[in-house]
Every structure is written in structure tokens, then in C-alpha cells.
Amino acid sequence: MTNAVQVRNVAKRFRVFANPMDRVLEYFDPFRREYGKDFWALEDVTFDVPAGRTIGILGRNGSGKSTLLQMVCGVLQPTRGEIDVDGRIAALLELGAGFCPDLTGRENAEFFCLQNGLTKAETAARLDEIGEFADVGEFFDRPMRTYSSGMFVRVAFAASIHVDPDILVVDEALSVGDARFQHKCFQRVQQLRDAGKTIIVVTHDLTAVVRHCDHAVLLERGRVVDSGEPREVVSVYHELLATGRSDRTLTQRSQPRQDEAPPPPPAKVATGTADVPFEGRTDAVARFAECPQYHSGELRFGDGRAEFVEFAVLADGEPLSSSVPCGATVEILARVYFHDAVEHAVFGFGFFTTDGVLVYGTNTAKSHELVDHVVPGESVVVRFRVTAPLQAGAYFLNLGCNQATPDGPVALDRRHSVLQVEFESAAEFDGLVDLASEFNTVRPQTGLARSA
Numbered sequence: 502m503t504n505a506v507q508v509r510n511v512a513k514r515f516r517v518f519a520n521p522m523d524r525v526l527e528y529f530d531p532f533r534r535e536y537g538k539d540f541w542a543l544e545d546v547t548f549d550v551p552a553g554r555t556i557g558i559l560g561r562n563g564s565g566k567s568t569l570l571q572m573v574c575g576v577l578q579p580t581r582g583e584i585d586v587d588g589r590i591a592a593l594l595e596l597g598a599g600f601c602p603d604l605t606g607r608e609n610a611e612f613f614c615l616q617n618g619l620t621k622a623e624t625a626a627r628l629d630e631i632g633e634f635a636d637v638g639e640f641f642d643r644p645m646r647t648y649s650s651g652m653f654v655r656v657a658f659a660a661s662i663h664v665d666p667d668i669l670v671v672d673e674a675l676s677v678g679d680a681r682f683q684h685k686c687f688q689r690v691q692q693l694r695d696a697g698k699t700i701i702v703v704t705h706d707l708t709a710v711v712r713h714c715d716h717a718v719l720l721e722r723g724r725v726v727d728s729g730e731p732r733e734v735v736s737v738y739h740e741l742l743a744t745g746r747s748d749r750t751l752t753q754r755s756q757p758r759q760d761e762a763p764p765p766p767p768a769k770v771a772t773g774t775a776d777v778p779f780e781g782r783t784d785a786v787a788r789f790a791e792c793p794q795y796h797s798g799e800l801r802f803g804d805g806r807a808e809f810v811e812f813a814v815l816a817d818g819e820p821l822s823s824s825v826p827c828g829a830t831v832e833i834l835a836r837v838y839f840h841d842a843v844e845h846a847v848f849g850f851g852f853f854t855t856d857g858v859l860v861y862g863t864n865t866a867k868s869h870e871l872v873d874h875v876v877p878g879e880s881v882v883v884r885f886r887v888t889a890p891l892q893a894g895a896y897f898l899n900l901g902c903n904q905a906t907p908d909g910p911v912a913l914d915r916r917h918s919v920l921q922v923e924f925e926s927a928a929e930f931d932g933l934v935d936l937a938s939e940f941n942t943v944r945p946q947t948g949l950a951r952s953a
């Protein structure tokens with residue numbers, strides 16, 4: 502497979518100054534004194550974008566996403582490393598960069614098309630289509646400075662997808678439009694994808710990344726900290742947002758100590774649930790891999806000082822063999838074995854849709870359940886019970902055990918998408934959660950009232 506874009510060991514250095522005058526002083530200083538300092542916005546970034554693939558770039562603000570895209574588009578030069586691009590790029594960089602506010606939408610679109618390699622005739626043929634896609638009505642013939650930011654980006658996006666690029670690069674722009682326009686954009690991205698175009702997007706819409714991307718790259722402080730299957734990378738990103746950490750090194754060390762002798766049976770039942778019927782439920786207890794709900798595509802990470810060793814899934818008190826009947830109480834019991842002492846342990850659960858939308862998540866810290874001074878060799882059994890009136894379908898469950906520290910949580914054993922549980926639903930509704938709504942319709946003319 503050929504690569505549309507190859508990024509090899511790319512680094513980007515900016516010179517930063519405490520105030521703008523310092524830049525001038527440094528430039529003209531006869532003794533070459535330094536007034537600013539170096540800041541590396543990107544370091545040693547390497548990845549490929551195979552032709553025809555859609556790649557999502559994720560990362561917190563300031564992680565280097567825009568800098569990277571600007572280098573891919575040739576707006577900035579890398580300080581080190583190489584970027585090879587094979588094909589014609591159309592770029593929609595941060596909010597309408599390159600669009601002149603004093604020109605009309607039509608004029609800007611025209612300029613954009615010509616700049617991106619279309620002939621005059623091709624451009625003329627496309628302008629109406631661009632106006633139509635942007636759906637800004639008569640504003641298309643007014644100066645863009647009169648636009649709302651939403652309208653601005655609509656015209657910019659419409660122009661960028663109408664120049665027949667081989668490679669489309671979009672930086673966050675899609676988050677500005679309204680929901681309907683975003684939907685239209687992603688539909689269009691889907692069409693471009695189907696037409697074999699290569700797409701690189703930066704977006705904070707993680708659901709869209711899971712739905713539309715073939716691959717995701719996670720940047721943190723200018724480095725690639727994860728790269729791979731979008732759902733997994735999004736999962737690591739969630740972790741990063743929640744804990745401020747995402748060392749893939751941490752992740753890789755995670756495969757907890759398989760070689761070790763199996764941990765002894767529970768020494769103590771904690772978390773204030775002294776009546777946890779875990780040992781009594783031997784019928785339902787399973788090592789993870791043996792359980793029908795186990796999802797072998799789980800993403801596991803943590804430093805391995807504690808580990809989830811066995812668990813049970815019950816629905817209305819019975820071991821779950823197939824799907825969760827509608828309205829049933831779901832109970833997850835999990836035993837966590839501690840290899841090391843942990844001062845403050847926190848246990849968490851989360852439900853996700855199969856395409857990565859968080860439905861519900863909570864942990865023992867949020868419910869003020871303290872599990873302190875856990876000693877090596879100790880087991881803690883955690884019970885999580887919930888009634889989940891969910892839309893019928895499959896959901897992934899995350900289990901996690903963290904150590905709470907003043908600097909935030911440290912992952913001990915996090916198992917994302919470790920279980921896949923099917924829910925049934927009696928009611929018919931749209932969306933994820935049954936809010937148990939009621940309707941009343943009244944028809945005053947007939948004097949008839951009905952409730953349902």
C-alpha cells in the first residue's frame with residue numbers, strides 16, 4: 502500500500518519570547534545575545550497515512566496538532582525530520598485561515614479553488630455548488646466579516662471539499678458548525694472516503710473519530726503517545742483527559758504478572774459491603790478469559806500493583822448467561838488483588854456504546870467510599886449495582902482500579918471494554934437511555950382526553 506503522507510522523525514522548534522520586542526532585539530543584537538528561548542512544539546513524530554485512509558489526530562490543547570497539520574500542508578517547515586506528501590492537498594486549517602474577511606464568500610471560495618489548482622472554468626462551475634453546500638443563503642455574496650463563525654466555517658469547509666483534493670486536511674473546523682451542518686460534513690467526509698480520498702482530521706468529537714476514522718494518532722506534549730485502532734486510542738485519550746497521564750510505557754508494562762502464582766483467595770471484603778455474596782456465588786465467578794461476557798479486544802493498562810482477577814456478572818441476582826432482561830438490576834462483582842500496599846484505592850466502572858460514547862461512569866471516590874491502607878496480598882471485592890434502562894444493544898464495560906494521589910489518580914489496573922454486555926429493552930424510543938416519558942394528548946374539539 503502506498504502512503505499519501507509520511508511523517509518521519511519530525512520535530513518543530515519555536516523561538517518564544519516573553520514580549521514581542523525581545524524578538525526584534527534578539528534579531529538585531531550585535532553580540533548575538535539571547536532574548537528568547539527554544540520551545541519544541543513537536544518532537545520525533547513519526548507515522549504514515551496510507552492512501553485512501555481516514556486518520557484522526559487527537560490530543561489536548563497545545564499538544565501540537567495544528568503545528569503538525571500546518572507542516573503536512575507545507576505552511577510551516579519542520580525543524581528536523583521529513584514529511585512526504587503524495588497527492589494534492591486541500592486544507593481547512595484553523596477557522597478559515599486564508600479567507601479574507603473583506604471579500605464575499607463567493608470571492609473567497611473562488612480564490613480558494615484557484616489556489617488549490619482548479620482552472621478558471623472548473624472554479625466557475627463549482628461556485629454555486631459551494632454556496633449551496635454552505636447553505637448561507639444570500640450571505641454568500643456578502644463580505645465574510647458579516648458572517649457568524651458558523652457561517653464562516655461552512656463556506657470554508659464547502660470550498661475545501663469541492664476542489665477535488667487527493668488529501669483533505671481538516672483542523673477542528675468541524676466543531677464550529679451546528680449539529681446539522683456537522684452531520685452533513687461527516688456525510689461528505691464519508692463520500693470522500695468512499696471515493697478513496699485520504700483524510701486527516703483533528704477533532705474533539707471522539708464519537709466521530711471512532712465512527713469515521715480508520716486509524717487514530719494521539720499527541721501529548723508534541724509526542725505520539727499512542728497510535729492505532731480508533732476506539733483504543735480514544736480510550737487512552739479518555740484516560741489522559743481523566744488522569745493527565747497516558748504513558749504507553751505504563752500501558753505496556755500492564756500485562757500484569759501472568760507468570761506469578763495465582764493470588765490467594767480473598768483475605769478481606771472491603772468497601773463497606775460486608776455482605777458481598779462473592780464467595781457464595783462461585784457459580785457465577787469467573788476468571789476473565791473464561792467468561793462469556795469477556796471481550797478479548799479489551800485495552801488493559803496500569804502499573805500492575807493491583808489486578809482485577811475474577812468477577813461475576815449478575816442480572817436480578819442470577820448469573821448472566823445471555824442478555825440483560827429489560828429493567829433488570831445488573832450487578833458486577835470484581836475481586837482486585839493487591840501486589841503492593843496502596844494508601845488510597847479507587848474503583849471505577851463505566852458503560853460505553855460499542856462506538857465509544859460514554860453512557861455512564863462512576864467510581865468509589867465519587868460516592869465517598871473510602872478504601873484506605875490496602876496491604877500487599879490483600880483482595881478487595883467491589884460490587885457495582887445499577888439499573889440501566891438502556892436502548893437494546895451491546896455495551897462495553899470498563900473496570901478500573903486507581904490509586905488516588907495528591908497529583909491525581911495513578912492507574913493500577915484499568916480494563917477498558919473488558920466486558921461486552923447485551924441489554925434488552927421493552928420500550929421503543931430513540932437515543933440511549935429510556936427516560937420513561939409519558940404522553941398526554943387532548944383534543945378539545947371532541948371533548949375527548951386520552952392518556953397513554
Ligand SMILES: Nc1ncnc2c1ncn2[C@@H]1O[C@H](COP(=O)(O)OP(=O)(O)O)[C@@H](O)[C@H]1O
Nearest residue numbers: 515517542560561562563564565566567568569
Ligand atoms: N508560532 C508559534 N510560536 C511559538 N509557539 C507556538 C507557535 N505556534 C504554536 N506554538 C506552541 O506550540 C504548542 C502546540 O501548539 P498547537 O500546534 O497549536 O497545538 P494544538 O493544535 O494541539 O492545540 C503550543 O504550546 C503553542 O503555544
Ligand SMILES: [Mg+2]
Nearest residue numbers: 566567568673
Ligand atoms: Mg490546534
